[in-house]
Amino acid sequence: MELRSNFPSTSALAVTRRAQWVSLGISPDDLDRPKVAIVNTSNDLAACFAHLDPIVAVLKEELRGLGLLPFEVRTAAPSDFITSAGRGGRYILPSRDLIANDIETMVEGAQLDAMICLSSCDKTTPGHLMAAGRLNIPTVVVPCGYQHSGLADGDGGDVEEIFFEAAKQSVGGAIDPALIDLADTAIRGPGVCAGLATANSMHMCAEAMGMAVAGSAPVRANSDRMWDGVRRAARALAGMIEQDIRPRQIITAGSITNAARLMLAVGGSVNTIKHLQAVAEESGVEVDVWETYRTLGRETPTLCSIRPNGPYLTEDLEDAGGAATVLRELLPLLDGDQLTVEGVTLAERLADAPRADGTIVRTLDEPASTTPAIVVLRGSLAGEGAVAKRPIPDPGPRTFRGPARVFHSREEGVEAIADGKIKPGDVAIIRGIGLVGGPAMGMISAFVFALDARDLGESVAVITDGQTSGLVNHGIVIGEVSPEAATGGPLGLVEDGDLIDIDLATGTVDLLVEPDVLAGRTPFEPRSDVDTHGLLDQYRAVVRPLACGAVLCSRAPGLPRQEVTR
The missing domain is CATH 3.40.50.2300 (Response regulator)
Structure with a gap:
């Protein structure tokens, strides 16, 4: 060389x-x-x-x-x-x-x-x-x-378990002192x-x-x-x-x-x-x-x-x-x-790798599950894609249809849960927090934890152009909807009461509103009260869509630009 x-x-x-x-x-x-x-x-x-x-x-x-x-x-x-x-x-x-x-x-x-x-x-x-x-x-x-971790030692938890439990308990106020003690020995x-x-x-x-x-x-x-x-x-x-x-x-x-x-x-x-x-x-x-x-x-x-x-x-x-x-x-x-x-x-x-043991690593003939844990969806609400995470094996349900309840931040959504404004059967929408709208993709995990704290995690679907923790894998939670609301995606046109249809088996997420009705609605306006000076302002100005990996560059050096095709 x-x-x-x-x-x-x-x-x-x-x-x-x-x-x-x-x-x-x-x-x-x-x-x-x-x-x-x-x-x-x-x-x-x-x-x-x-x-x-x-x-x-x-x-x-x-x-x-x-x-x-x-x-x-x-x-x-x-x-x-x-x-x-x-x-x-x-x-x-x-x-x-x-x-x-x-x-x-x-x-x-x-x-x-x-x-x-x-x-x-x-x-x-x-x-x-x-x-x-x-x-x-x-x-x-x-x-x-x-x-x-303490979990591996059999006498405690790990940091992920501490995080989830603390997030759930914080929805109701104070965190149990026992959990604080557990946190001290979670990472070893x-x-x-x-x-x-x-x-x-x-x-x-x-x-x-x-x-x-x-x-x-x-x-x-x-x-x-x-x-x-x-x-x-x-x-x-x-x-x-x-x-x-x-x-x-x-x-x-x-x-x-x-x-x-x-x-x-x-x-x-x-x-x-x-x-x-x-x-x-x-x-x-x-x-x-x-x-x-x-x-x-x-x-x-x-x-x-x-x-x-x-x-x-x-x-x-x-x-x-x-x-x-x-x-x-x-x-x-x-x-x-x-x-x-x-x-x-x-x-x-x-050729030298150990063979599957059939328990921790199953074989192709006898897998742990035949339904995907990572589900990419497309449809009229997410033309460029969205993603959901499911447990293994998946107990279901894998379909959901319900009326939209629209929010513009996780805090607004959490407040609605506390006020009893979100009911079983609803599809909670948190929008305007994607790559550009966030900017840099706001996290809605706290909202999902708040649903769990009120026993709504399995009866309310969640859709966002932001993201959740990669560890959230229960209920129907769909994140990273693209195109996002702030760049003209249909998520920005959803109104309270609009029917949303989700099918994890077919990988579809659709807004059941006629195109001519959507065309008559007011375009989405991103929030103007988010503090984003410095790096985040720069990111908002140059980030490319999730379909391109949310990269900041237009092409790899020395190579022609290769557009993503659908």
């Missing part, structure tokens, strides 16, 4: 870089080596990132031993449980693209040759994959593991939250796509398996540099479809849809991920029932072989010819 980092030794750039790097203790003899960015997302705000700095130290030693010259760089890194406090959690989704931009600034600006990315909490993995596709230099993603080690939420889901997606080494997700943080994955990732990166293997050879329509198939088989986070679409956009890949989930969901058996979808722990899934075992079972449905960071095909590396 020709090294872009090596400028003519007598050029001004080379001499200046030599002055900087020699002053840092780098030998002049090493300056011609391949230069590798170790992308670290460490900070002191959450347990998700607490163990990453020691990984950097090990990687530096490994990479130097392989003849490479490592440089640590850092990026923004949010935790949904911590950095969701400001402005209604609206910094969370924009941080994904901020991470990709941070990487571009540091790695492209310095003209480094390759990168190895330490992926932890929810938005770090998609941000890393987006940057890999954008920069197209040899890259390996390292899933850095999930945290040990570093790493991401232990359930099959966005972080573990995206770690598994990276492996399915071939951008992480085999058998690296899910993995206990700081375990022997994690450290083995770290060292194998360093060796894989050295091989990519030697063979000049680039991310756009790995990130293809086939590998993205493989990741989608895996997510459907394990009932992963709904957030993986927009993140995989964003990775495709940044990599110049023409694939409609929303339609991929919608189509494959009807033909992909669900092989696992992992919390929060079912009774088993992520630890159980790891011990049963993790993503590699599920992928091996799915291989007849996958594109096994896709290239991976090890330089072999997906099928070749799955």
Whole structure:
């Protein structure tokens, strides 16, 4: 591989870089080596990132031993449980693209040759994959593991359980002191939250796509398996540099479809849809991920029932072989010819994966369920798509028809619940909080918890152009409706009393109002009282629709724009 980092030794750039790097203790003899960015997302705000700095130290030693010259760089890194406090959690989704931009600034600006990315909490993995596709230099993603919890020890809860219970109790006022005590022992080690939420889901997606080494997700943080994955990732990166293997050879329509198939088989986070679409956009890949989930969901058996979808722990899934075992079972449905960071095909590396045990990971012949846990819907209310999450197996019901009750914030909706204005059979609409209207997709999980607190969770359907937690999987809750109300979507024209029809089996969500009636209604006007100065204003101005993954760029560098077709 020709090294872009090596400028003519007598050029001004080379001499200046030599002055900087020699002053840092780098030998002049090493300056011609391949230069590798170790992308670290460490900070002191959450347990998700607490163990990453020691990984950097090990990687530096490994990479130097392989003849490479490592440089640590850092990026923004949010935790949904911590950095969701400001402005209604609206910094969370924009941080994904901020991470990709941070990487571009540091790695492209310095003209480094390759990168190895330490992926932890929810938005770090998609941000890393987006940057890999954008920069197209040899890259390996390292899933850095999930945290040990009281639930796994059998004498407490985990952070997700604490979050949901606290949210429900807060609807009625004070939180039970016993729950506060439980919170003190819920997290017993570093790493991401232990359930099959966005972080573990995206770690598994990276492996399915071939951008992480085999058998690296899910993995206990700081375990022997994690450290083995770290060292194998360093060796894989050295091989990519030697063979000049680039991310756009790995990130293809086939590998993205493989990741989608895996997510459907394990009932992963709904957030993986927009993140995989964003990775495709940044990599110049023409694939409609929303339609991929919608189509494959009807033909992909669900092989696992992992919390929060079912009774088993992520630890159980790891011990049963993790993503590699599920992928091996799915291989007849996958594109096994896709290239991976090890330089072999997906099928070749799955040959050594453990076989399904038939309990934690079920077989294609005897799945846990034949109805999808991730349901993508389209229809007259969501022409570009919407998504619902269901438990495994799904007890139903899978259809719902009722009159709309329209709200413009989660707070307005929660107040209506408290006042008894939402009745069984209603379809609660919370609109104007999408990518542009929010901006950055407001979170309505508190509204769903308030419904549960009043025993309305199963008898009231919810539809929003905002988002819910990827862990909400009961009742009929449909999020991320696109096009959103603020950009002229039909959700903005819904009035109280309009009939809404939902069918999860056919994947449809329809507004039962005649087109000529809708045409006579006043266009939706977004709220003007939302504080959005700074980053959020910038985001609102440039974000593209969910059909394009909510990315901020118009095209991948050096590639023609490929429009999403329906």
